[in-house]
Amino acid sequence: MSRSVRLVPAVAAATLLLALTACDDEGTPDTPGAQAGKASGAPGLGDPYFPKAGNGGYDVSHYGLTLAYTPVGNWLSGTAVVTARATEDLSAFDLDLAGLKVEEVTVGGDAAEFHRDGQELIVRPPDALADGETFEVRVRYSGSPRTITDPDGSKEGWLRTADGALALGEPTGSMAWFPGNHHPSDKASYDIAVTVPKGLTAVSNGELRSEKATGDGRTTFTWHTAEPMASYVATVAIGRYTVTRTTVTRTAGPETCPGTDSPAEAGLPVYVAVDPSQVAAGRKVLARLPEVMEWAECNFGPYPFSSAGAIIDRPEDVEYALETQNRPVHPGAPDIATFVHETAHQWFGDSVTPENWQDMWLNESFATYAEWLWTEDEGGLTAQETFTELYDHGEDEDEYENLWAFPPAKPTSAAHVSDPSIYQRGAMVIQRIRQTVGDDAFYDIVQGWAAAHRHGNAGTADFTAYVEQQAPDEDFSGIWADWLYGEGKPERP
Incomplete structure (x- = not known):
């Protein structure tokens, strides 16, 4: 999810x-x-x-x-x-x-x-x-x-x-x-x-x-x-929605990202529906949709669907944003972090879908980590700095007080499949992988994972096996044991 x-x-x-x-x-x-x-x-x-x-x-x-x-x-x-x-x-x-x-x-x-x-x-x-x-x-x-x-x-x-x-x-x-x-x-x-x-x-x-x-x-x-x-x-x-229909230039993946000479592919249809009360508030973030799409394709590989967009309803109509396929739903005009999060879900959750709800961390870890990457690329905290801040002070924040309550791959019950461990500690697992393999191999893993299971289903065991296959010289056993499956707060890496 x-x-x-x-x-x-x-x-x-x-x-x-x-x-x-x-x-x-x-x-x-x-x-x-x-x-x-x-x-x-x-x-x-x-x-x-x-x-x-x-x-x-x-x-x-x-x-x-x-x-x-x-x-x-x-x-x-x-x-x-x-x-x-x-x-x-x-x-x-x-x-x-x-x-x-x-x-x-x-x-x-x-x-x-x-x-x-x-x-x-x-x-x-x-x-x-x-x-x-x-x-x-x-x-x-x-x-x-x-x-x-x-x-x-x-x-x-x-x-x-x-x-x-x-x-x-x-x-x-x-x-x-x-x-x-x-x-x-x-x-x-x-x-x-x-x-x-x-x-x-x-x-x-x-x-x-x-x-x-x-x-x-x-x-x-x-x-x-x-x-x-x-x-x-x-x-x-x-x-009653204000509807905008446009197209955005889509890339063919990392080879067409900034700094390369390969041509972009044809325009991607975009359909955006906004409650009239949210048009003014949503204008700024929606204007960044082409930028966010290009950034996401550069990081995650080719966009997996034939159209994109968004639905922005009133804040009182729904309590949360959701990655509905092609056009995520937002409760009022979203901030840029939420917009990036739901866009990333088109790759992780919508295209690569979990085998069952125990694998939900695969959706949320990548979407949350996308927020970290966006902040890093925008000149804010690096993903490592975000990781360190969470490790040192995460449980002190009301929003993340249950950060170490259970491991991402083993929620305690259905009532907790959307807890901070799934989102934030899950993203920490992704950062530990990046720390281990380095940036070049990390982005190869992320893009390869999205491509290997495009429009399919995959579980946690599939993911850990894929990471190990792509970096056979590295030892991930401690990451899986301590960060993905381990109880309590892991030792500082």
């Missing part, structure tokens, strides 16, 4: 159980026992911190979402077409969906039996699916989408705003507005069409394919995301 800042207090892990089980079971028929000789897909993937997130037995390749939203009454109606491949013989399978009333389910165009069990929508196709078979499930649903409270007390899911709504999904909120396999390990392409009352704009991921009046006082916005996307970084933002 990656929220750049989580300032809400942690709450008991029992909140997780409430968030994942307090779902509607309206108007859904019961289902008979399993067909003999066939398996039902698991109702969760056993994630260490969100065990019911995702589902076993299939892999999604595409989501086609057709949505209509009316802010008055908070009413959402939708049809989700999920294209997937069975990874085992299936007599039934689950989709994650919190709340909302399911009206009809078909598989391969034929009516399917279904029932609800908490966040699980359990579907029984008329004919069992064979391992390797591609299938299409269509779910028609409606209702008032809910806001979900995370184990750490923050809000996600469907957030009502002053003039519309904002859908945010990290870690499990996407199940509040569409059925799917909601775990970061199952990425897919998306087509999202959203119909809203005339005068409102619906912003989502990827590229805007069309904007059409429907003839009944409403407008449909159709968005396409070709690159694989985890559902937790999918978004829909509905409201």
